[in-house]
Amino acid sequence: MSQQTRVLIYGASGYTGKLVAEQLAKRNIPFYMAGRTQAKLEKAITVVDARLEEQGLNVRCKAEVAVAQNTLEELVPLFQKVDVVINVAGPFMQVAWPIVEAALEANCHYLDTTGEQDWTDAIRAKFGNEYEEKGLLLSPANSYMWAAGALAAEVVLETEGVDSLDICYQIDNGLPSEASTKSFLRMVCNGVSQYYLEQNEYVAWPNDVKHMVAVPHRNALLGAHPWGGACEPIWFKDDPRVRNCKVLTAIGEQLIDPVIAGIKAYNEQAAHLPAAEREAWTNALGDSMMAYEPEKDCLDVQRSVITCYGQGRQVTTSLSLNLSAPYTWTGDICAEGAERLLNGQLKKAGFQSAAQAFGHRELLTRFHELGFCSLPA
Known part of the structure; x- marks a missing residue:
């Protein structure tokens, strides 16, 4: 896989952001750790590297820190550098509108880890058709729930x-x-x-x-x-x-x-x-x-x-x-989705669950191999 940085985690310094970062690092995918505070992002990279070392893995967090406030003016130029945005900043209905809009404007696939039903339905209604017309994925709830x-x-x-x-x-x-x-x-x-x-x-x-x-x-x-x-x-x-x-x-x-x-x-x-x-x-x-x-x-x-x-x-x-x-798996499904998008394995564009976007049998087989889930007959 190209070592060009084509993935970005927004809100990366938090609990879920570090889990996503860890799983991207395990896949040797470079990415931006993005958010509003430089010191918190740098500390998060240190935590992720320590976790990888504790597991005896010979990989490290290939992350560049990117500081941006949650506004279109600051997010769009940053998102234009990448192909995939993984948003872990919530509560989503309160803070995530500029992020999903900026990803669309910058021609990025958008994944998030929301559990909010109203947010999921709202972005489907407002942005689903536009993402589909551009051949982009709009996929909230890349998480244990739902x-x-x-x-x-x-x-x-x-x-x-x-x-x-x-x-x-x-x-x-x-x-x-x-x-x-x-x-x-x-x-x-x-x-x-x-x-x-x-x-x-x-x-x-x-x-x-x-x-x-x-x-x-x-x-x-x-x-x-x-x-x-x-x-x-x-x-x-x-x-x-x-x-x-x-x-x-x-x-x-x-x-x-x-x-x-x-x-x-x-x-x-x-x-x-x-x-x-x-x-x-x-x-x-x-x-x-x-x-x-x-x-x-x-x-x-x-x-x-x-x-x-x-x-x-x-x-x-x-x-x-x-x-x-489940939380570690949330990080992994985000990383798996990003990897499949980078590899051109998107099955359906527009507003889609991960199951529809990438194929439920393919994902279940992969997560079974990684030790997370059972494998249905």
């Missing part, structure tokens, strides 16, 4: 006649980062924008209800939440194969119960406020719940199973997809 469920769903949809999907993410010992906590809180507190698909129409979940789920690999019932609604209903909206799609997340009682309590407090104290004040309220709640960067996750601790049930007129089927170390 790319893993999309991969599982595509396997289930291989069964002819399936038109309804019921997906559950279950994870042990979840470690959301500070940015992810704020991102999801702004979603889960919103009582009118966590949607599932019913007969190809969006229907809002109640925001303060804990749902009990029975996953096939556990004896006990688990508490779950729509967790922002997920992006699978957005991916499959208007897909002729799918009529119904629901997604729940069982992220652990240590997180579900405090989140439900926080949502109830929001409903009582902030739901009536103007939008900017609501966002500030959920940001403050996020700071109170997660004000530090967690340790990197581990294949033997942060284990997950994504269960997808499929149903049609005359058929039912299911898939349980093991996927461990």
Whole structure:
């Protein structure tokens, strides 16, 4: 592969940015570590190099630091140097508009790691056609939530006649980062924008209800939440194969119960406020719940199973997809997507899930080889 720097991570100094950087380095792909603060970016490179050394790998972080404020004026000239932008700066609906617009203007493929359903739907509506016309990929949610469920769903949809999907993410010992906590809180507190698909129409979940789920690999019932609604209903909206799609997340009682309590407090104290004040309220709640960067996750601790049930007129089927170390895998799916884009392996341009953009079977085979997931039959 050419050693020209053609990939850029924006927001690279944070938890997820360092994970993406680590996986790009393992693939020997040079990239820009970009963001607003030089010192933080330089420190992040030091952390990534230390992680690579701890793993006994004879590679280092081939990164150039690029400082740019989150404005079109500063981002477009920077993005014109590369082919792929990986955006990890969130909450996305609050800060990411200039980044996706600048990538389009600079003729870059755009990947991000959002978990925000409303952001995913908003950029589909505003930018999807323009990216497709330019032959560029617009692919949000290159992350455990919600790319893993999309991969599982595509396997289930291989069964002819399936038109309804019921997906559950279950994870042990979840470690959301500070940015992810704020991102999801702004979603889960919103009582009118966590949607599932019913007969190809969006229907809002109640925001303060804990749902009990029975996953096939556990004896006990688990508490779950729509967790922002997920992006699978957005991916499959208007897909002729799918009529119904629901997604729940069982992220652990240590997180579900405090989140439900926080949502109830929001409903009582902030739901009536103007939008900017609501966002500030959920940001403050996020700071109170997660004000530090967690340790990197581990294949033997942060284990997950994504269960997808499929149903049609005359058929039912299911898939349980093991996927461990979800945050590390988030870094890897971003790096894998970037590598495939650089190699000309894009299958579908425009607004696409990673599963559609690169092929679900191809990705699952690759991630199985890397030790992250099971390999469906």
